[in-house]
Amino acid sequence: MPKPEIHPKWYPDAKVICNGEVVMTIGSTQPELNVDVWSGNHPFFTGTQKILDTEGRVDRFMKKYGMGSANSATSKEQKEKKDSKK
Incomplete structure (x- = not known):
């Protein structure tokens, strides 16, 4: 049986924020994650990579x-x- 009260709080609907916009929700130990790059603006995923x-x-x-x-x-x-x- 796992020990009680040693695990961090889990946020199942944590917001991923890029450039001031919420781009997706994920599960995390933090309520908000601020990122500079995500798959929607990364050159590899957008097809603009040179x-x-x-x-x-x-x-x-x-x-x-x-x-x-x-x-x-x-x-x-x-x-x-x-x-x-x-």
Whole structure:
């Protein structure tokens, strides 16, 4: 049996507030939760996310693992060279 009076008070209808608006209600140990970002305004969920590739990391990854249409001819040539050395 759990010990009485050691658990925090539970609020089944706690309000999640973003930019002064109630965006959803959830269960929490606090009556109100103030957040800066939620799924309604986060770029990943709204589809406005942009991938910033300032150092060519994506291209380097694609080249390393032979993915992508732009590097597919180059990667095939590199694989053939590696296979001929074996």
